[in-house]
Structure formats: structure tokens, C-alpha cells
Amino acid sequence: MTVTETPAPPARAEDPGGRARRRAGRARGIRLALLVAFLVIFLIPVYVLLVTSFKPLTEADPGRAWALPEVWTAQPWRVAWEKLAPGIWNSVLLAVPGALISAVLGSMNGYVLSKWRFPGADVLFTLFLFGMFIPYQGVMIPLVQLLVKLNEVTQSLTGTPGVFYGAIPGLLLAHVVYGIPICTLIFRNYYVTIPDELIEAARVDGAGMLRTYRSVVLPVSGPAFAVVIIWQFTSMWNDFLFAVFLTGPQSWPTTVMLNNIAGAQTVPYSQQMAAALLASVPTMIVYVLLGRFFMRGLMAGALKG
């Protein structure tokens, strides 16, 4: 060993040559092997879904459960599409406008709670956050009663049946309201990073609250809008609890229809699995294309930042 200016760390000093490096290499190999093993395990359900959904009825026997189809057929997909299409359309009518409305509300709330604060804003924000964690079972019965009431009121005022209980607008209302906490949180945490000096400068120039929002805050809000829209779209699309309590046969979204298809003993596995895949296509596309924003929404849910 030659004299070095800085003493080498003890662990390395004991290791002549490249033994440390070799050991690090072996550790990396083990880590990689484990990660690949988990990767395979995580993908098992996907394999089963895909393979089964392309099998004709003649290959339904348990002995071939894990085998690739001998004859590939799109028949289960066609049947599943016919059964699921009305639900998918309902989900689109719910999730697209719902996500946009949520984003607008969240953006305004987040702006005020971070940059145009009023006394008690922190306490209010915490009260909002509790709304994010409540089990929705705790509000479901009153919510149903309120929406039924609103239907009756609409009926008596306009003569046409109300669209609150048993219809998409009522479900949309529920999702938007219970989405306020998370949307506010994401926007607030995002806007905190805008320097106060920018807001103050606009104020000095005589811009009011809305003017400042439009010309300073909104132009840089793109990423937060992406996160919120993706988050709300995904949770509205995947929701089952609100849908099963608040909608009826005409307004069932995808998840309820899928559960009805899959719950029936008479429906073959191939059709069930094709339906499950179909129901997941929109959110999977969003995940693959915009996964980065999806991740940020997830992290916001952990109250970080």
C-alpha cells in the first residue's frame, strides 16, 4: 500500500484488489434476480386475463387453464363489448366532465389557500383533508336520502323526473364534492412553490385576485392540472361504492356492469376476463402515457410536500 493523502475507509482497506467490487457486483446480481422474480409474479394476473380472454369455449377445461389458446378467438371480446358498452359510455359521461370540474375547483381552492389566504385558512385546510380520509360509508345513507329528495323536488317543480338519484349527474356531483379535498391538496402544494414575490408584484401593479390568478398562476398550472385530471378520472372510472349506491340500471357505470357480468355463474371465464380487460383499458392508457403525472397524484395522497 502506498501512502495516501486521505485515509481509505476501513472496510475497503481490508479488501485487497477488486474483491469489494466483485462482492458489490454479486449483490447487484441478487437484487436484480429478486426484482425479476417479483416482476413475473406481478404479471401473472395479466397473463391469465389475456390468455383466457382469447380462448374459445371448447378450451375451457381446467386442465388447460394455464396454457396458451390452441385457437385464438376474439369472440369473448365481442360479447364483452356488447354487454359492457352502455356502462363504458356512462363512465365516459361521468369521468370526463367530472375530472375537469374537479380540476377547476381544486385550482381555485389551492390558489386561495396558498397565495390569497384568509384567517383560519390552515384549520380550514385540515378540515378539508379529513374529508379525504372519511370512509364514504359514513355519508352514504344521508347522501342517498338527499339525492332522492332532490329528485322529488325537481319533479314537483318542473314536472320532469330529477337526475340526482339513479342518474349520472347525481353520481358526478358526489364524486366532485368528495374529490375537493385531494384536488385542493394537490394544487395547494403545487402553488406553494410559486414565489410570493411574483404574486406581490402583481398586487403592487394593481391586479386583483382573479387577475393575478389568470395572468400569473394559471399559465404555470399545467402540470398540476394534469395530475388532478388524471387522478380524478382514474378514481371516478374505477369507483364502485358510490356507483352501486347511487345509480340504477340505466346509469350503471363500467364497474357495476362488470361486476354484474362477472357475478353471473353462467358467463364463461373468457368473457369475464375480456370484460375486465376492456373496463381497464382507459385507465391503463392514461397510466402508460402519463404515468409520471399519475405518480405525483399518488404521492400527494400521502400528504407529502
Next chain:
Amino acid sequence: MTRVRRWLPGLLLVMPSIIAIAVFVYGMLGWNFRLAMTDRHDEISEGSFVGLENFVTLWDQKRWGISVDHAIVFTVVFVGGALALGWLLAFLMEKGIRGEGTFRAVYLFPMAISFVATGVVWRWLMNSGQDERAVGLNRLFDSLGLDFLQWEWFRNPDWGMAAMAIPAIWQMSGYVMALFLAGFRGVPEDLREAARVDGCTEWQVYRHIVLPLLRPVTLSALIILGHISLKVFDLIVAVSGKQIITDVPAVFMWVAVFDSHDPAKGATIASYIVLAVSVFVIPYLVWTLRKERRP
């Protein structure tokens, strides 16, 4: 006066949301508690105040006891399993590995799918048929020569709920991984290097530097997994429907409302779920608020 004029517009802009949260969250929680304290056991009667009677008599029902037991087993296995697996995945990846993006994408994708859709495939995977009649994982074990691993999955009377936690672990451990990975990466490299220079082994670096710094992340993950677990509903319905063998409070409440047409009972069960979640979420929120106020 000028001060008021300064913050009033903001308050007005947030007012619609304040009213919505006040009515739909706090108003309805209160309404639900009040309903739980009446004897409104059918759809037509008005119901009169009976105090906490429903909260007591609920425990006389066998199905309630069963669903509480199930929720406890499910919570322990799911929270423990997702935490352990998520931590392990993050630990394996934290020093950087080739193809990290791919690994993360695969571990996380179940989060983007509904429990109803995953329920379809997990019901097939966890089919209780064995040997010749086996499909799903039992068939896979059988053909791999691991037939001793075959069991009834969620139809097992004692440990069925542990099986029910497997799809939930599959769905949520990627999320826990992402949280821990962010936590690991948040530990400054100088800190680790300093410990190494001081003669710490890699294990000691983890034990004394990294793990203590991960505590806040662990707490967040615990809270998130815990509150998901206590209100679990879609997954159970999708995998096994309304069967008592996999009953949990949220499913029991659904049955009370739609099949027994008993609003007071449904509201009582819902109140218990809210209480169970509030017990740990409220202290967590207060703690978060305090931490944020600290400069």
C-alpha cells in the same frame, strides 16, 4: 378594513367548496350518526331517538362479530404484507438498478385498475377446486409438483381473509414501494458516506441512519393502508360477493341497506367504520398540521 378587503375575495372564491364540504362531509356524518341513534328499522317509519341502543345490540348479531374478526385478520395481513413487500422492493431498487423505470411501472400498474376488474382474475386464481378440478393457482401448484400448497383460499373458514388480502397486497405494494423509494432517495448521500467513513458497515448505515429517517414515510404508508383496509368493499364484493364467509363491515352495511332495508342498522355499521378510521386519522392530521406550522 383594508385588511378585510384583502382576504375577503379569497374567502368568497372558496366559499362554494366550504359549503359543499360542510354539508356533504360534516353534515352528512352527523346526519348518519343521528340516524344510527333512531329505531328507523324500515323504509317508511319516521324513527324515534333510542340513544346508543343500536350500537349495543349490533354486537348481539353473529354476523357483525364475524365481519369484525374478518376485518381484523384482513387488516393485519394486508397492511403487514403490503408494507413488507413494498419496503423490500424499494430496498432492492434504492441504489439504482438497470431498467428501474420498467420495474417501477410494472409494480405500480395495479394501482391504475379497479378492484372490480382485478377481482375477476383473482377469483379465478384463488379458485378453491383442487387436484383434477383445480384451476388457477391450485392448478399451477399441482403442475409444479407443489400440490401440498393447494388450499381453499378465501373459502377457508379460519384464514380465508388472509387469502383475500393477497389481491390487495398485489394492488397496493407498488404504491408503498414508491413511497419508500422516495424516502430512501431523500436520505442525503453525504450522511451515509460520513457514517461509512466513521467505520459503519452497510448494515449499520441502514440501521442507524436510513431507517430512522424513513419513519415519517412508514407512518404515512401505515395510515393510508390502514384506512383503505378498514373500508374495503369493492374487492370483497368482486371476489366473493355477499357471502358471510368473507363478510366485512362495509359489505354488511351494504346488505343491511339494500337487502334488510334497515337504515338505522346500516347507519350504525357505517358509524363504527367512521370511528375506527377517525381514531388514527385525526391524530395524524393534527400532527401534520402542527409539523407544517413549525418553521
